[in-house]
Amino acid sequence: MGDGSDDLMAATYCALCEHGYADLTMQRIADESSVSKSALHYHFDTKEDLLETFLDDLLETFEAELASEADDPRAQLDALLDSVFGPAQEENGDFPVALMELKAQAPYRDAYRERFAELDDRMREVVETAVRDGVESGHFESADPETVARFVVTAINGAHVREVALDESPGETATLVETYLDDQLGHAPEGVA
Amino acid sequence: MGDGSDDLMAATYCALCEHGYADLTMQRIADESSVSKSALHYHFDTKEDLLETFLDDLLETFEAELASEADDPRAQLDALLDSVFGPAQEENGDFPVALMELKAQAPYRDAYRERFAELDDRMREVVETAVRDGVESGHFESADPETVARFVVTAINGAHVREVALDESPGETATLVETYLDDQLGHAPEGVA
Numbered sequence: 001m002g003d004g005s006d007d008l009m010a011a012t013y014c015a016l017c018e019h020g021y022a023d024l025t026m027q028r029i030a031d032e033s034s035v036s037k038s039a040l041h042y043h044f045d046t047k048e049d050l051l052e053t054f055l056d057d058l059l060e061t062f063e064a065e066l067a068s069e070a071d072d073p074r075a076q077l078d079a080l081l082d083s084v085f086g087p088a089q090e091e092n093g094d095f096p097v098a099l100m101e102l103k104a105q106a107p108y109r110d111a112y113r114e115r116f117a118e119l120d121d122r123m124r125e126v127v128e129t130a131v132r133d134g135v136e137s138g139h140f141e142s143a144d145p146e147t148v149a150r151f152v153v154t155a156i157n158g159a160h161v162r163e164v165a166l167d168e169s170p171g172e173t174a175t176l177v178e179t180y181l182d183d184q185l186g187h188a189p190e191g192v193a
Numbered sequence: 194m195g196d197g198s199d200d201l202m203a204a205t206y207c208a209l210c211e212h213g214y215a216d217l218t219m220q221r222i223a224d225e226s227s228v229s230k231s232a233l234h235y236h237f238d239t240k241e242d243l244l245e246t247f248l249d250d251l252l253e254t255f256e257a258e259l260a261s262e263a264d265d266p267r268a269q270l271d272a273l274l275d276s277v278f279g280p281a282q283e284e285n286g287d288f289p290v291a292l293m294e295l296k297a298q299a300p301y302r303d304a305y306r307e308r309f310a311e312l313d314d315r316m317r318e319v320v321e322t323a324v325r326d327g328v329e330s331g332h333f334e335s336a337d338p339e340t341v342a343r344f345v346v347t348a349i350n351g352a353h354v355r356e357v358a359l360d361e362s363p364g365e366t367a368t369l370v371e372t373y374l375d376d377q378l379g380h381a382p383e384g385v386a
């Protein structure tokens with residue numbers, strides 16, 4: 001895609017927020033970007049193809065956010081929680097709604113499902129590694145890394161449904177996660193909720 | 194709706210499983226039922242109106258399932274978990290996918306959101322009451338009823354996304370909930386996972 005890729009991903013994000021997944025069209029994505037609809041079609045046959053690349057981009061952004069952190073297990077855990085529950089999420093507008101629509105499409109589109117699975121694996125891996133390292137280094141109390149990781153990803157998924165279906169702030173779930181981690185690890189992430 | 198109501202709700206359920214929400218039409222619901230499309234329209238202007246009644250019916254069924262249980266707080270908690278994670282859920286086919294699509298519509302339809310909020314309130318109430326009663330009667334260890342209830346409903350929402358987006362069995366979340374409740378209350382629900 002060359003240099004236009006960032007622009008196109010931002011345009012897809014905006015078009016998703018504005019129109020949702022069902023009403024998303026290549027024309028509407030082009031309208032948000034600096035390229036024409038025909039230029040879009042040069043790279044992607046359908047909006048579904050474009051959204052696969054968009055989900056790849058989302059995953060890359062997420063990885064980059066986490067990679068910039070120090071190697072202290074507490075900082076790693078806090079960075080993950082901040083990236084999913086932090087203040088930046090409050091400004092996401094209707095993006096969580098569009099993302100929920102995409103998740104509801106996963107049973108019909110293997111390519112979407114694979115990307116959601118990859119994102120989930122990555123989040124679990126971050127939590128498991130941080131818990132394992134933190135227990136080893138004495139920063140955390142003894143805990144089962146897999147159980148803690150499963151709790152965190154399930155809570156993240158739960159917060160997403162609750163935000164979309166019930167209009168509940170993700171901060172409610174963040175508080176639950178803080179209480180849980182404090183209980184399990186003796187470490188309450190700072191400033192998440 | 195009189196006596197045809199059960200038939201119609203079953204027909205809506207089947208049509209949702211088969212076609213999903215986006216492709217659901219009054220004709221497709223009529224096709225699954227013993228009534229004609231025009232008879233359907235006598236009672237409901239649109240599929241959205243019909244789905245409001247369908248969600249009411251879902252809530253009633255859920256309440257009836259829980260009401261039949263004894264007043265032992267352990268049995269009440271187990272009944273809730275069994276109704277959301279139990280073996281009956283394994284035979285639900287594509288219904289979780291359709292329900293996720295409905296949840297993604299909640300931001301655009303207050304009537305759906307109200308019903309999901311009511312279902313959520315009811316689940317939290319069941320858990321809170323059971324935990325409070327169980328702690329009082331000495332069946333459970335001391336625990337904060339609101340925190341436990343929030344954990345359970347968030348896990349239920351999380352399991353729903355994970356089933357739809359990742360094709361993960363709800364049994365995985367059920368195991369997490371069992372571990373949590375055993376830890377918090379000293380009570381592991383039987384035979385849920």
